[in-house]
Amino acid sequence: MLSLAGISAGYGSFQVLFDVSLEVPRGEAVGVIGPNGAGKTTLMRVISGLVQLQTGGISLEGRRIERLPPHRIVEQGIAHVPENRRLFSRLSVEDNLRIGAYMPRARQDCAKQLERVYDLFSRLKDRRQQLAGTLSGGEQQMCAIGRALMSNPKLLLMDEPSAGLAPLVVAQVFDLVHRIRSDGLTVLIVEQNVQQVLDVVDRAYLLEVGKIKLAGTSAELKGNDFIRKSYMGL
Amino acid sequence: MDIYLLEAILNGILLGGVLALLALGLNLIFGVIDVVWIAYADLVMCGMYLIYYLYAEFNWPFLLACVAAIAFVGVLGILVHVMIIAPILGTAPINQLLATGGLLFFLQSFATLLFGTDFRNIGVRLPIIRFDSIYISSARLLAFTVAVAGAVALYFFLKRTFVGTAIRAIAQDRDIVGLMGVDQRHIYLVTSAIGGALAGLAACLLILQYDVHPFIGNTFGPLIFMICVLGGLGDMIGGFVAAFLMSQIIAIGGYYFSTELSYVFAFTFFIVLMFLRPHGVLSR
Amino acid sequence: MTARHAMLAILLAALATLPQVVAPYFMHLLIQILLWGFVYTSWSIMGRFGFVSLGHGAFMGVGAYVPALLWNYFGVTPWIGIPLGISLAVVLALVIGYPCFRLKVVGHYFALVTLALGQVVMLSIVAARDVTGGSLGFTPKAVGYSWFALQFPQKVYFYVIALALWFGGLAVWYWVDRGIGREALDAISEDEEAAATIGINVIREKLRVTVISAALTALGGAIYGQYMMYLNPETVSGIAVSLQIVFAAIVGGTYTALGPTVGALLTISLNEGLRVAFGTNFIGAANTIYGVLLVLFIIFMPRGIVGMIEDATKRGWRIKPL
Numbered sequence: 041m042l043s044l045a046g047i048s049a050g051y052g053s054f055q056v057l058f059d060v061s062l063e064v065p066r067g068e069a070v071g072v073i074g075p076n077g078a079g080k081t082t083l084m085r086v087i088s089g090l091v092q093l094q095t096g097g098i099s100l101e102g103r104r105i106e107r108l109p110p111h112r113i114v115e116q117g118i119a120h121v122p123e124n125r126r127l128f129s130r131l132s133v134e135d136n137l138r139i140g141a142y143m144p145r146a147r148q149d150c151a152k153q154l155e156r157v158y159d160l161f162s163r164l165k166d167r168r169q170q171l172a173g174t175l176s177g178g179e180q181q182m183c184a185i186g187r188a189l190m191s192n193p194k195l196l197l198m199d200e201p202s203a204g205l206a207p208l209v210v211a212q213v214f215d216l217v218h219r220i221r222s223d224g225l226t227v228l229i230v231e232q233n234v235q236q237v238l239d240v241v242d243r244a245y246l247l248e249v250g251k252i253k254l255a256g257t258s259a260e261l262k263g264n265d266f267i268r269k270s271y272m273g274l
Numbered sequence: 275m276d277i278y279l280l281e282a283i284l285n286g287i288l289l290g291g292v293l294a295l296l297a298l299g300l301n302l303i304f305g306v307i308d309v310v311w312i313a314y315a316d317l318v319m320c321g322m323y324l325i326y327y328l329y330a331e332f333n334w335p336f337l338l339a340c341v342a343a344i345a346f347v348g349v350l351g352i353l354v355h356v357m358i359i360a361p362i363l364g365t366a367p368i369n370q371l372l373a374t375g376g377l378l379f380f381l382q383s384f385a386t387l388l389f390g391t392d393f394r395n396i397g398v399r400l401p402i403i404r405f406d407s408i409y410i411s412s413a414r415l416l417a418f419t420v421a422v423a424g425a426v427a428l429y430f431f432l433k434r435t436f437v438g439t440a441i442r443a444i445a446q447d448r449d450i451v452g453l454m455g456v457d458q459r460h461i462y463l464v465t466s467a468i469g470g471a472l473a474g475l476a477a478c479l480l481i482l483q484y485d486v487h488p489f490i491g492n493t494f495g496p497l498i499f500m501i502c503v504l505g506g507l508g509d510m511i512g513g514f515v516a517a518f519l520m521s522q523i524i525a526i527g528g529y530y531f532s533t534e535l536s537y538v539f540a541f542t543f544f545i546v547l548m549f550l551r552p553h554g555v556l557s558r
Numbered sequence: 559m560t561a562r563h564a565m566l567a568i569l570l571a572a573l574a575t576l577p578q579v580v581a582p583y584f585m586h587l588l589i590q591i592l593l594w595g596f597v598y599t600s601w602s603i604m605g606r607f608g609f610v611s612l613g614h615g616a617f618m619g620v621g622a623y624v625p626a627l628l629w630n631y632f633g634v635t636p637w638i639g640i641p642l643g644i645s646l647a648v649v650l651a652l653v654i655g656y657p658c659f660r661l662k663v664v665g666h667y668f669a670l671v672t673l674a675l676g677q678v679v680m681l682s683i684v685a686a687r688d689v690t691g692g693s694l695g696f697t698p699k700a701v702g703y704s705w706f707a708l709q710f711p712q713k714v715y716f717y718v719i720a721l722a723l724w725f726g727g728l729a730v731w732y733w734v735d736r737g738i739g740r741e742a743l744d745a746i747s748e749d750e751e752a753a754a755t756i757g758i759n760v761i762r763e764k765l766r767v768t769v770i771s772a773a774l775t776a777l778g779g780a781i782y783g784q785y786m787m788y789l790n791p792e793t794v795s796g797i798a799v800s801l802q803i804v805f806a807a808i809v810g811g812t813y814t815a816l817g818p819t820v821g822a823l824l825t826i827s828l829n830e831g832l833r834v835a836f837g838t839n840f841i842g843a844a845n846t847i848y849g850v851l852l853v854l855f856i857i858f859m860p861r862g863i864v865g866m867i868e869d870a871t872k873r874g875w876r877i878k879p880l
Contacts, residue, residue, distance in 0.1 A: 088452075088453055089452065090449070090450070090452065090453070109452065109457070110452025110453055111452045111454075111455045111456055111457045111458075114452075114453065114454065114455035115455060119453070120453045122450055122453060126447055126450045128442070128443045128446045128447055129446065130442075130446055131439070131442060131443060131446070135439050135442070135443075138436070138439060139436075139439050139440060139443050139451075139454050139456070140454050141436075142436055142439075142440055142454050142455045142456050143454075143455030146455070147436060187454070188453075191454070191455060304666075310666050310669075310670065312612070312673070358853055358857070361857045362856060362857055365860065366608070366860075367665055367666060368608060368610050368665065368669070369856050369860055371610065371612070371666060371669050372610070372804060372808060372852065372856050373852070373853050373856040373857065375612065375801050375804065375805075375852065376801075376805065376848070376849045376850070376851070376852030376853040376855075376856065377849060377853060378797070378801065378849070379798075379801050379802075379805070379845055379846075379848050379849030379852060380845075380846055380848075380849025380850055380852075380853070381849070382798075382842075382845070382849075383842040383843070383844070383845030383846035383848070383849055384842070384846045384849070385842075386842030386845075386846075387842040387843055387846055488842070492677065492796070492797050495677075495797075496673055496674040496676075496677040496678070496797075497674075499670040499673060499674055500670070500671075500674050502670070503663075503667055503670050503671065507666060507667065532685055534681045534682070534684055534685030535682075535685050537677075537678060537681050538678055538681065538682055538685070541674055541675070541678040544674070545653070545654065545657060548657045548658070548661060548663065548671075549657045549661070
C-alpha cells in the first residue's frame with residue numbers, strides 16, 4: 041500500500057537518510073527499528089510531508105505523494121502520531137481530538153469518529169474536558185493516537201509510541217496497536233523498544249545511520265543473531 | 275462618592291470596550307502568526323475614513339457603510355499579511371516590527387496626502403442619556419455593547435468552530451498542525467482577515483464618537499500596545515482585562531487632571547506593573 | 559596606511575574649506591545631514607545589536623526642550639541646560655531600560671514599550687502647553703551672536719559644531735564596536751540566556767549601550783534645537799521622528815558606521831527634492847515614500863544600502879580584468 045523507493049533526505053546540508061526503500065503491504069503492521077539518530081523520525085516526517093525529501097519517491101496505493109504538503113497527505117489517508125505526542129496542551133482532550141477531524145472529508149463524521157475513539161479509549165472519555173497538558177504520559181499517548189484516528193486514516197504512522205512511558209503503560213500502548221490492527225488499519229511503527237514492537241508487527245526493517253541494514257518478517261528478525269545481540273541484549 | 279467621579283468611572287468602563295476589542299485583534303494575530311502589526315491602529319483609521327466618505331459624502335446608510343468598513347479592513351488585513359508579513363516570516367522578528375512600522379508611516383502619510391490634516395466628523399449626534407445627574411453618551415454605550423458582543427462572538431468562534439479550534443491549536447504548536455490536515459497558510463490568512471475585521475468594527479464604533487484625521491492612530495495605538503504587553507502578548511483574556519484596567523486609569527486620571535496627563539499616568543502605571551508582573555497581569 | 563591617512567587628510571581639508579565655497583542653502587542642508595546623521599548613528603549604536611527602540615523621539619525631544627525651556631524661563635545657558643537635558647534623557651533611559659532588561663523584556667515587548675515611551679513624552683510636551691507652547695511649538699529667545707547662549711547667526715559655527723558632533727558620534731560608534739563590550743553585546747543579541755550563563759552581566763551591558771545611545775540622541779536634539787531656533791513636538795519627538803530615525807538607519811545600513819549617515823543623506827535629499835518639486839502641495843508625500851521604501855527595504859535589503867555593498871564586496875564582486 042505504501043512504498044518508499046530510494047529516499048534520501050536531510051536537513052539542509054546534513055543528510056540523514058541514504059537511499060531508503062521499504063514496503064508496507066495493506067492491512068499489515070510494519071516496524072522500523074534502530075538506534076537513536078538512525079533517522080527513524082526523519083523517515084516518518086518525510087512520509088507525512090513535514091520534511092522535504094531530496095531524491096526518491098513515495099507512493100500510496102500507486103499514487104505518488106512525495107511532493108504534497110502535510111495537510112494534503114492527511115487527505116490522502118495517512119495520519120501521523122508524532123514523536124513525543126505533541127498534543128496541544130492548552131486545549132481540552134476533546135478539542136485535541138476534534139482538531140484531528142479538521143479535514144473537510146472528516147468533519148462530517150466527527151461525532152461518529154469521536155464515539156469510536158472514546159470506545160477505544162474509555163479513559164479519554166472520562167477526561168474529555170480536561171486540558172491535554174494535564175494528562176499522564178500514557179493518557180497523552182492515547183490522546184495522540186486517538187487524534188490521529190479521527191481522520192479515519194488508511195495508514196497510521198506511529199513515531200516511538202513507547203517513548204518516555206512506564207513499562208506497564210508501554211504494554212497497554214502496544215496492546216492498543218494490536219486492537220487497531222485488527223480493525224484492518226495498516227500501521228507503520230518506528231520504535232526503539234525492539235522486543236515489544238517485534239511482537240506486534242508482521243515485518244520490520246532495521247535502520248542504522250540512515251540506511252536499511254536488515255529486513256524481514258518479525259519472526260526472522262527475532263531469530264536474527266545480530267539483532268538479538270545488539271538490540272535485545274541476548 | 276463624588277457623582278462626577280462615578281461618571282468618569284463608568285465612562286472608563288465604556289471606553290474599555292473598544293480598547294478590549296482592538297487588544298483581542300492584536301493578540302489574536304500575535305498568538306497565531308507571532309507578529310505585531312505596529313500599524314494596527316492605522317488600519318482602524320482607514321476604516322474610519324471609509325465610513326466617513328461612504329456615509330457623509332456618498333450618503334450610504336450608516337449600517338451599510340459599517341459593513342463595508344468591516345469587510346474593507348478585513349481585506350486590508352489579508353493584504354498586510356500577504357504583501358508584507360509573509361515574505362519576511364522566516365527572518366528576524368524585528369523585521370516584522372519594522373516592516374509594519376513602515377506601513378504605519380505609509381498609511382498616515384498617504385492619508386495626509388489624500389485627505390489633508392483636517393479633522394472630519396460624520397455629524398451623527400446620538401443622544402446623551404441621563405441617569406440621575408450622570409450623563410452617559412449613548413454613542414459610547416452603544417460602542418461598548420457592540421464591542422463586547424463582538425468579543426463574545428469571537429470567543430464562540432474560537433471555541434466551537436473547526437477553524438477557530440485550529441487557530442487556537444496553531445498558536446500552541448505551529449509545526450504539527452499540518453498533520454491534522456490544517457493548512458497553515460490558510461489559517462494565517464483567516465486570522466489576518468479576522469484581525470482586520472475587528473479593526474474595522476472598532477472603526478465603526480469610534481467614528482461615532484471621534485473625528486477622524488490621519489494621525490488618530492497615534493492617540494490609541496501606543497495605548498493598545500501597552501494594554502497587550504500588560505496582559506501578556508498573545509494572551510487574549512489578559513489583554514481583555516488589561517484594557518479595562520488601563521481605561522479606568524485614563525478615565526480617573528483624566529477626571530483629576532487632563533486627558534494627555536492621564537496617558538502619562540497610564541504609562542507610569544504600565545511601567546510600575548512591569549516591575550511587578552513582567553509576564554503580564556495574569557501571568558501564570 | 560599612509561594612503562588612508564592621505565585620503566583622510568584630503569577629506570578633512572575639503573570639509574574645512576567647504577564653508578568658504580558653498581552657498582548658505584547647501585550649508586543648511588549639510589548641517590542637517592550631519593546632525594541627523596549623528597542622531598541616526600546614535601540610534602544604531604544600540605539598534606545594531608538588535609535592541610530596536612521605536613521611541614528615540616523621546617530622548618531627542620527631551621534633549622531639545624530642556625535647554626530651550628531653561629533658557630527662556632530662567633536664562634540658564636545651554637552649556638548647563640544641555641547637560642541637564644542629556645541627564646534627563648539618561649534617567650528616562652534607565653527608568654525604562656532597567657525594568658525591561660531586568661525582566662527580560664526583549665524584542666517585540668521592548669520595541670512596543672519604547673514606542674509607548676516616545677508617545678508619552680510627546681503627549682507630555684503637548685499637555686504642558688502653557689509652558690512649552692504645545693503643538694504650536696516653542697521658540698528659544700534669540701539674542702544674536704552669543705557663546706553664552708550658544709546661538710550663532712552665521713551658519714559656519716553650527717557647521718563646525720555639527721561636524722564635530724558627527725565625528726564624535728562615529729568615534730563613539732567605533733569605540734563600542736572595537737571595545738571589549740562589543741563581543742558581550744553580540745553574544746547577548748545572539749542568545750541572552752547563554753550569555754548570562756558565561757558570566758556576562760547582561761543588564762549592565764544593555765543599560766550601558768542604551769544610555770550611550772539615549773545621551774547622544776539627546777545631544778543631537780539639543781543642538782538641532784539651538785540651530786533651528788524653533789521646536790515642535792512633532793518634529794523632535796513622537797512616533798514620526800522615532801520611525802524616521804529607524805527608517806534612515808535601516809535603509810542606510812545599521813551594521814556599519816557610515817550606514818546611518820548615508821540614510822541621513824537619503825532622507826534629507828528626498829525631503830528637499832520633494833519640497834522643491836512640489837512645494838507645499840503634497841504634504842505627506844515624503845513620508846509616504848519613506849513608508850513604502852522601509853517596507854521594501856526590510857523585505858529585500860534588510861542590511862541596508864551600505865550593508866548590501868559590504869556584502870557584495872565581501873563576496874568578491876570585482877570587475878574582471880580585461
